[in-house]
Amino acid sequence: MSQKLKTIDTILVANRGEIACRVMQTAKQLGLRTVAVHSSIDRNARHVREADVAVDLGGAKPADSYLRIDAIIDAAKASGAQAIHPGYGFLSENADFARAIENAGLIFLGPPASAIDAMGSKSAAKALMEQAGVPLVPGYHGAAQDVETFCTTAEVIGYPVLLKATAGGGGKGMKVVEQASEMAEALASAQREAQSSFGDSRMLIEKYVLKPRHVEIQVFADQHGNCLYLNERDCSIQRRHQKVVEEAPAPGLSPAQRQAMGEAAVKAAQAIGYVGAGTVEFLLDARGEFFFMEMNTRLQVEHPVTEAITGLDLVAWQIHVVRGEPLPITQEQVPLNGHAIEVRLYAEDPANDFLPSTGKLAIYREASVGEGRRIDSGVAEGDEVSPFYDPMLGKLIAWGANREEARLRLLAMLKHTHIAGVRTNLAFLQRVLGHPAFAAAELDTGFIPRYQDVLLPEPSSLTDAFWQLAAEGFVQSQTQRVTAEDPHSPWAQRTGWRAGFPCEVDLQLVSGEQQQCVQLRSSAPSLLTLSDEQMLVERNGLRTAHLLIRRGASLFIEWDGELHQVDRFDPIAAAQRNHEQHGGLTAPMNGSIVRILVEPGTKVEAGAALVVLEAMKMEHSIRAPQAGTVKALFCAEGEMVSEGTVLVEIDLDQSESTQHSA
Missing domain, CATH: 3.30.700.40 (Glycoprotein, Type 4 Pilin)
Incomplete structure (x- = not known):
């Protein structure tokens, strides 16, 4: 019995940056009209320039723009869009957003709201996997959110533990806790990050597995009961719990392991009536055992490497599936050709704990693209990198007949990429890809800390x-x-x-x-x-x-x-300009003051958190360099501050100063 296909001729992309540009690219290839939405400071952003129509959501912060469900739906109606693509981040895994789109008579280019409810919450997803018999990492995924509950769980499963936002992803709202004394501060900070990024502060806690690999399965399902997996990706190279390098297929994974993980991922998707693109993420240990982590009910940042080894356009598949078309191939027909590696290019300072960097892109020149070379970016020369959003500038993807060919091709692309005006991780990425251990595919999530002396060398004097x-x-x-x-x-x-x-x-x-x-x-x-x-x-x-x-x-x-x-x-x-205030601590980047933890007269120990700064949806604590007394505060909660602004002045303890100088 045939099903009438839904009509889509205009798509609104409820996102920004490189993913908005990437979705629009496929939409235009399919002959569709594209609509961009933007914040007040994104008025002239690249995704706005590339769209056929643009709608101003107002505001600058995500809560005042890209997280406004009502404003996005109004924009779709005003522009004549029948469908809304959420991209990733922001509202992409928000079930209320999916329901609101459906209630407005529009099409959500994602899974049903019920699937987001089941899998978008990490806690619900783990409960479902437990029922299905999929191995889980020990932890707590319940409703109670008090610090005592998390401390009790941590004592039972043993430190170190990992706090994770139940509604989140991309490293936001994620903290490693090494000991009980760190729990309260880490939990409060993670909850604020989760609330700011996803509008949901709920957390879960699990055992922090040492030396794991992060391997994920790309699944895709249609409205006719068909579901398949499009091979796997290895995303083990991470910093601050966020992926930096991704590749497909996962090096060293046997066909039997691929099949076992793929079938488990498909089973999970079918159990909740999943439709569209999704990713089931696993931890893979050295013995070959895998543990379910979460399911992301959206398109992933790293989807281009899957497209490279399969020759498929996953955004086009998303559009075809929501129209009611069946998947065009069966599991046996899924290609696996060659190898692909992707790196995420960030505006950040690797030498300063990867803190985000803001400013104008005075120089932005990308490497040439062509056979085996792809770049998905969301900026151009002259654009501003703001403190309100994720600092990713774009992604460089290389394909080769084998892994080494892809690695060398990607290294060449990085060497022909030139950026100035903001700090970036460009040289760091070259050091990662050029490291002998990476070339030998010796991968796990501890790769960067293990080789940080080489990957993050001390700044040296220019010759x-x-x-x-x-x-x-x-x-x-x-x-x-x-x-x-x-x-x-x-x-x-x-x-x-x-x-x-x-x-x-x-x-x-x-x-x-x-x-x-x-x-x-x-x-x-x-x-x-x-x-x-x-x-x-x-x-x-x-x-x-x-x-x-x-x-x-x-x-x-x-x-x-x-x-x-x-x-x-x-x-x-x-010399006249550079007179520094004694004991003055400055903002390491542009951002917003979210918490002030001291007041004038407060005595502090070395390492004590004084002020919490939020930039690009991540929190950063300004800490006392040594013991002393707070002399003055030059900031207020909610205030926007610029990089280099003095925030706190401290009278340093003289006895410690003497000891340090002795």
């Missing part, structure tokens, strides 16, 4: 060769400007003639917090030439090329895999 390159770059880029204006000017000639003066230049330069005075002399022949934003350097018969971009008074130079901004420097003026 004399860098400063020489920078100085020559300033001179030659200026020469190019003069030459362009007057090619016959004597100032455009690279000779020693300077109207009776020697060709000598002393340049005071600064890059980040490093400064250098560079002396350029014309007595030796120049071994550097600038052409088409490339500085060619020849030393000992070896010629290398460095990207060099002039933007106004600044120079941007590629060096050791990173783009460094270099400026001329006036040391006298800088």
Whole structure:
């Protein structure tokens, strides 16, 4: 008996950034009209520019914009959209959102609300898996949310334990607790993060499994009772409980393991009448045993690696399935071709505990795409990275006939990606992919901490060769400007003639917090030439090329895999500006003050939390560097502060100061 297909010609994407752009790309390929929604500060964002229609939700914070169910539904009706795609994050796993869309006579491009209720809650999902006989990590998934309950459970299952938001994902609302004394603060912080990100503060607790692999199964179901799994992904390389590198298939997974995990995932989806794209996540230990973690009732960030090894478009499948079409293939027909690896490119500072970085993308240049090379991004040069949203700029995906080919191809893509204006994890990603243990597929969730000395080296001083390159770059880029204006000017000639003066230049330069005075002399022949934003350097018969971009008074130079901004420097003026307040603690990034834990006169111990700052949906505690007394506060709860703003002033304990300096 045939079923009448639903009509969809316009889709609204209730999200932002790279996922909004990615969904719109497929929608346009299918001939559909696209609608973007945006916050007040996202008015000119890339996803807005790429949509056919855009609707302003108002506000800046997610709670005032992308989490407003009523405003999103009104936007769909006003724009003529029949269907709403939630992307991931925000309202993507909110059952009330799915029900509100259905009640409004619109189509939700996701699973039924009942499936989100069952699996969107981690607690409910674990209870369901327990009934189905799927192995679970020991823990507590009940309704009680008091600190005493969590402490009791932790004592029973043993520390360390992991707190997780029942309605969350992406590392938000997740804390590792090593001992009982940390529980109260960690629980309160995780609950606030969960409430801010998902509108739901409920938590669960489970045993923190040591040295596990994170392996997940992509499932897909239609409205005709068909459900299959599209192989697996390994997402073990993580920082702060958030994935950084994902790949498919999982290295070393046997066909028998793939089948067992895949069939368990399909069974879970069928048990709740699942429809659409979903992911069942497992912990896989060294013995090959797997434990159910959660089911994400949405499209995953890492879905491109599955698309790469199967040749399928999962967003197109989502659209076809909600229209009422059956899945086009059977389980036996699911392809598995080659290997794919994806990295998440973040605006963050790996050298500073991966704290998010905000600001304008002064330079943003992506690697070329083509066969085996894909980039899903949500920004462009000149865009602002705000403190209100997740700091991911985009994803780079490489496919190869085998894992090594994919790895080398992805490394090459990273080397040809150039970003300046905000700190990024670009060089860190290159170190991860280039590490011998990663190349050997020795993967588990402790990979980054285990090799952090290599992956997160102490910042080193820029070399004399860098400063020489920078100085020559300033001179030659200026020469190019003069030459362009007057090619016959004597100032455009690279000779020693300077109207009776020697060709000598002393340049005071600064890059980040490093400064250098560079002396350029014309007595030796120049071994550097600038052409088409490339500085060619020849030393000992070896010629290398460095990207060099002039933007106004600044120079941007590629060096050791990173783009460094270099400026001329006036040391006298800088000395007048850089008088620091004794004991002053500053904001490490732009953000919002969510809690102040002290007041003037409070005596604090070293490491005590003083102020809690929220940025990009994560909380960061400003802590006392050593014992002392709070002298003054320069912030208030709810206030937005800029990076570098002094928040707290402390009179440090003199006895400790003396000991530290002894």
